[in-house]
Amino acid sequence: MTATIRDVARTAGVSISTVSKVFNEYTDINKKTKERVLEVAKQLDYAPNMAARTLSSKTQKTIALILSELNINRKSTMPLEVLSGVYKYTEQTDFEFVFYGTSTEKQKEKTFRQFCNEHNIAGAVVQGLKMTDSYYQELKITNIPTVLIDIDMGNPYVGTVSIDSEQAAFEAIEYLISQKHRNIGIINGSRDAKVSILRENGYRRALVENNIQLNEAHIQYANFEEDIAFLISQNLLKNNKNITALFCTSDIMAIGAIRGIKEMGLNVPDDISIIGFDDIILSQYVTPRLTTVAQDAEVLGFESAKLLSEIISGNTDSPKLRIIPHELKYRDSVKENETN
């Protein structure tokens, strides 16, 4: 049923080589011959088999997006947006796109190198890796072209794409301070996550630069989870009555915090101002609409693929760290502080 190059060659009355050359756009083919081959190929519904192609030509042209812990958090479209960005890049170029999920378990069974060999992957964009994952160790010393979203490895074969988390957090806090908030709590993700550390640094720096006394009790962690943020926000506010604003390092946590605050009988933003991070779609729909630091996940994906293709080409000149822009979205969850 399925036509092969042999079938096309036979019915077009040419050799296999010639058919191959037509499909690889060699220029030294007679125009008539070329047309005939193309015509026959069309009739036979023929398309070159990619597997055979990558096997015989030694050039791998496949870019993979590997999502770790494909935790379909229904609240965020970010993975899909990253996918969309990577996909878009591969469409504009002659790379093939493939998608894989991985997990801590899977990583134990097969090394990153094995995985890439197995699937003829020229390079991969990897997202969601934990510092405890075995790929994490392997990526420090790999020579397989890779791009990590949000994590910097210091390995020339492993590029990084992310926003400037530290600066973004800094700007968020500066904004709160401009709104006369002095006692600002932070609900952070996890001490193990690089982005959390950076965002906390931004928080600290903003306070320091504005001569605001840092209070370690104001710094809490909710593991990026809505329900934990719900609880933490209540504890934090109960134990620190002076807090008038909360910086949550993800929108999901901000949404949990808003719920927690409401449940305490307090109002956002009248009593407590909230600022989030990410700008997931939900943040525009919750009440009040969430003020947040926006990052564009599709751009993140696109730029990752682009950087990856440069690493694959052996382009070592440009920096392996790509910063994409962020933007503070002013909405309704922050209000000027009137308590003093």
Add this chain to the structure above:
Amino acid sequence: MTATIRDVARTAGVSISTVSKVFNEYTDINKKTKERVLEVAKQLDYAPNMAARTLSSKTQKTIALILSELNINRKSTMPLEVLSGVYKYTEQTDFEFVFYGTSTEKQKEKTFRQFCNEHNIAGAVVQGLKMTDSYYQELKITNIPTVLIDIDMGNPYVGTVSIDSEQAAFEAIEYLISQKHRNIGIINGSRDAKVSILRENGYRRALVENNIQLNEAHIQYANFEEDIAFLISQNLLKNNKNITALFCTSDIMAIGAIRGIKEMGLNVPDDISIIGFDDIILSQYVTPRLTTVAQDAEVLGFESAKLLSEIISGNTDSPKLRIIPHELKYRDSVKENETN
């Protein structure tokens, strides 16, 4: 750098065939030999190359998810959930998963058969196909195992997975009627979409069975778009002052309608009750929380992959149409009608 079966054979001191047999779990291999091969493979970071594998064994074990018009609508995680469902199924079985996007344009350049051959695809789950797409025509007569989400082709090689849209719509309307609504408008998707036709049928049947006079002016289309629904809802209510409830055949449209209604100075659900369709995540976060017909997109994906694998195996006994359950989610956008 990359180890091949030959390297493993050589350093293990066995033949290529033997290594191959070890990795294919042939039972007639000496235990010691097997262990040695596995040991060497590990040392060499070897994993069998899938491309070579599918080339030489003639069994294709790859299931593709093809999303048409990968329109990254940030409001809906449904595509990602479908992906997740298909992916989950492939993980539980020995199928490989691949993901592709397609478009009306791409379909013109390459037939569905060419596409599948090219990528060694045993079968595909296809979502988002329009009736005007060229794949649509081809799928009517193809013998490539395929599963279409929401579209029934009447081709034994093409299965269908969906909820019972007609019945689901029927139940939604029955619920509104039970809440004493008699004048119920519908904001439907598009006359060209199969699901829209079915949902409208459910709407009509519910009215008829409850002896409610059908008013064609109460039936409107908003092409599944939030902004169009915004406009349409206002027109509909202005021209039909007696309407007390609106059935929107997607949550996105329901959200647009709620906005439209609010802008008119009316209240949901006090003045107008709204019921949506899909149960996207947003519906829980808008104000008021949206009452809607829930369908589980991840289950949709999973069942599609499952049905596909049956078609691939040539199992022709079971029906090619799979209905997955739906559920009415009672939230805050519907209220008992008190106008009469």
Add this chain to the structure above:
DNA sequence: CTGAAAGCGCTTACAG
């Protein structure tokens, strides 16, 4: 401008 031949990394009868 065209074609014969080697080879990509595997699997699978087949022989022993």
Add this chain to the structure above:
DNA sequence: CTGAAAGCGCTTACAG
């Protein structure tokens, strides 16, 4: 239980 050999559908020097 093991291995030599043919073949999967292609590409790519190489020769003409």
